[in-house]
Amino acid sequence: MITTYLYLYVLPRLTIKVYKKWKEDQQEIVKLKQDLEGEELLSVEKSKELKMELYKFRDEAYKKQQSLxxxxxxxxxxxxxxxxxxxxxxxxxxxxxxxxxxxxxSLQEENNKLKANLELKKESKNIEHYKQMAASSPNLETIQKDLVASTNVKNLKKDLAQIKTAPMSNKFTDDEKILLFIKKRGEASIANISNELSHLDQDTIERKISKFVQEGILKFINNSSDKDDYYYLSPSGEVKVSYIK
Structure with a gap:
C-alpha cells in the first residue's frame, strides 16, 4: 500500500518538477543561442564569461535535481x-x-479432561449406589403393611422371594425379623425363632405368632389335627408355622 502510494503519487510529482525545470532550462538555452546568433561575434573574454554563466546555471539545475x-x-x-x-x-x-x-x-483439552473425570466420578458414584442397593436388604415397609393387613398376599410372592436372601438388619422391627426368619426357612418353631432372635423371650414370640395366625399371615403346621392350635404354642416350642400360600 505504501509502495503503491510512493509510485503513484509522490514519484510522479517529483518527476514532473524535474521535467519542468529541465524544459525551462532548455528553453533558456535556446533563447541564449538565438540571442547569440543575432549578435556580433563575441570577444574571447565575453565568450568565457557566458560559458561560465552557462556552466553555473547547469550546475544549479543539477543541484536542484539532486536535491529532488x-x-x-x-x-x-x-x-x-x-x-x-x-x-x-x-x-x-x-x-x-x-x-x-x-x-x-489447551484450556479446551483441560476442560474435556475435567468433564471426563467428572463423568467418571458420576459413573463411579452410580455404580457404588447400585452396589449398595444390591447388597442391602429390600425395603419391607410396604410388604409388612400388606402382610399385617392380610391384603394381596398372593401378589407378594415375588417380593417375598427376595426376603429369603435378605440378611437380618437392625433397621427391621421384631415383627419383620420373625417373618423374615420364617420365610427364609420355609417354616419355623418358637424354639428356632428364639435361638435366632435371642433378645425376644418365648412368650413374646408366642404372642406375635398368634397375632400373625389370627391375621391370616401364618398358619400352624400341626402333627395332630385333633389338638387346639394354640396348644402348640406352649413353651415346649414344638409347634411350627409357615406362610399361608
Whole structure:
C-alpha cells in the first residue's frame, strides 16, 4: 500500500518538477543561442564569461535535481520504514493470535479432561449406589403393611422371594425379623425363632405368632389335627408355622 502510494503519487510529482525545470532550462538555452546568433561575434573574454554563466546555471539545475532525488529517496526510506513497522506489527499480532489459539486449545483439552473425570466420578458414584442397593436388604415397609393387613398376599410372592436372601438388619422391627426368619426357612418353631432372635423371650414370640395366625399371615403346621392350635404354642416350642400360600 505504501509502495503503491510512493509510485503513484509522490514519484510522479517529483518527476514532473524535474521535467519542468529541465524544459525551462532548455528553453533558456535556446533563447541564449538565438540571442547569440543575432549578435556580433563575441570577444574571447565575453565568450568565457557566458560559458561560465552557462556552466553555473547547469550546475544549479543539477543541484536542484539532486536535491529532488534525495528528497524522493528520503520519502522512500521513511515510507519503507513505516511499511516494515506495519508488517512487523501484523506478524506480531499473528504470533499473539497463534499463541492465544494454542492457549484456548489447551484450556479446551483441560476442560474435556475435567468433564471426563467428572463423568467418571458420576459413573463411579452410580455404580457404588447400585452396589449398595444390591447388597442391602429390600425395603419391607410396604410388604409388612400388606402382610399385617392380610391384603394381596398372593401378589407378594415375588417380593417375598427376595426376603429369603435378605440378611437380618437392625433397621427391621421384631415383627419383620420373625417373618423374615420364617420365610427364609420355609417354616419355623418358637424354639428356632428364639435361638435366632435371642433378645425376644418365648412368650413374646408366642404372642406375635398368634397375632400373625389370627391375621391370616401364618398358619400352624400341626402333627395332630385333633389338638387346639394354640396348644402348640406352649413353651415346649414344638409347634411350627409357615406362610399361608
Amino acid at each position: 532525488v534525495e528528497e524522493l529517496e528520503t520519502y522512500k526510506k521513511t515510507y519503507s520504514t513505516e511499511q516494515q513497522r506495519y508488517k512487523d506489527e501484523i506478524n506480531s499480532n499473528k504470533q499473539r493470535n497463534s499463541s492465544m489459539e494454542q492457549e484456548i486449545k
